[in-house]
Amino acid sequence: MNKEAMELENEANESINNNPLYALQSLQGFLTKEEELTFMQILFSSSATIRQGNFGLSRKEVEKLLGANDEEAFFSFLKRVNQAVSRYFKIVYDERRNQVVVLMRVPAKQARNVLNKESLAILMFIFYHQEVLQNEYTLFSQLINSFGHESLQVTRKIQANLDPLKKIGAIEIYNTNSDEEAYQLTTIGAHLFSDSFLRRYAEFSQSNQLHMEDVLRFFKRYNMNGGLLNDTLED
Numbered sequence: 384m385n386k387e388a389m390e391l392e393n394e395a396n397e398s399i400n401n402n403p404l405y406a407l408q409s410l411q412g413f414l415t416k417e418e419e420l421t422f423m424q425i426l427f428s429s430s431a432t433i434r435q436g437n438f439g440l441s442r443k444e445v446e447k448l449l450g451a452n453d454e455e456a457f458f459s460f461l462k463r464v465n466q467a468v469s470r471y472f473k474i475v476y477d478e479r480r481n482q483v484v485v486l487m488r489v490p491a492k493q494a495r496n497v498l499n500k501e502s503l504a505i506l507m508f509i510f511y512h513q514e515v516l517q518n519e520y521t522l523f524s525q526l527i528n529s530f531g532h533e534s535l536q537v538t539r540k541i542q543a544n545l546d547p548l549k550k551i552g553a554i555e556i557y558n559t560n561s562d563e564e565a566y567q568l569t570t571i572g573a574h575l576f577s578d579s580f581l582r583r584y585a586e587f588s589q590s591n592q593l594h595m596e597d598v599l600r601f602f603k604r605y606n607m608n609g610g611l612l613n614d615t616l617e618d
Contacts, residue, residue: 410422410464410467410468412467413463413464413466413467414460414463414464414467417448417449417450418449418460418463418464420448421445421448421449421460422464422474422485424440424448425439425440425445425474425483425484425485426472426485428440429484429485429486429552429571438482438484438552438569438570438571439482439483439484439485439570439571440482440483441481441482441483442457442476442481442483445457445460445483457476458476461474461476461483470488471487471488472485472486472487472488473485473486473488473574474486475570475574477570477573477574479573480569480570480573482569482570484570484571484574486571486574486575497547497551498547498548498551499544499547501540501544502544502545502547502548504530505526505530505541505544505545505548506548506553506554506572506575507576508521508526508529508530509521509526509554509566509568509572510568510572510573510576512525513567513568513573514568514573519557519567520557520559520565520566520567521565521566521567522559522563522564522565523541523563523564523565523566524563526541526545527541545566548572551571552569552571552572553568553569553571553572553575554566554567554568554569554572555567555569
């Protein structure tokens with residue numbers, strides 16, 4: 384993660400301090416002391432390692448830290464933070480999930496160091512199933528049906544590729560009334576793909592039904608073998 388941030392920084396200006404957190408120093412020029420501490424608290428709470436299933440803070444918690452119960456103050460805070468750290472981070476308020484999280488920007492080419500193409504394909508499928516088709520959750524059987532016939536080998540492979548998604552906080556277990564395991568996107572998972580990344584995928588798929596072959600072909604074409612380098616995945 385530090386290496387990726389430093390590479391981004393060097394592309395912009397090699398003479399700038401090579402500390403990957405250099406951009407955070409500019410926060411003092413945009414934020415009050417209370418706002419600066421609030422951002423750092425959101426950043427800390429957005430860590431999948433720290434929170435384990437409860438990423439970011441609710442709007443109410445953020446407003447309490449800011450000492451303001453004012454919609455204008457809340458959105459002004461988000462806007463100014465993003466102006467200060469937009470090269471490396473993005474602060475997101477997900478109204479549907481009532482969560483405020485900080486995502487780190489990662490070049491699409493480097494995303495494979497975080498998730499392999501199978502995990503990315505599964506995440507894209509879940510994203511499509513829930514954010515586009517508006518399903519509340521995705522069942523494991525739906526992943527089996529979409530990514531291969533049910534067998535011990537396929538089941539284990541899908542489970543193995545779901546684990547990294549859980550670890551980075553992109554998905555979480557959803558409690559249903561059945562014994563079958565189900566998954567739900569978190570705020571992190573719902574906002575991980577940048578707008579330009581999704582736009583390219585929409586153009587590629589031409590609004591056809593999403594299939595595993597299309598997803599894997601997309602990642603191979605654009606991200607795995609030296610495709611466009613200036614797009615980002617936010618993580």
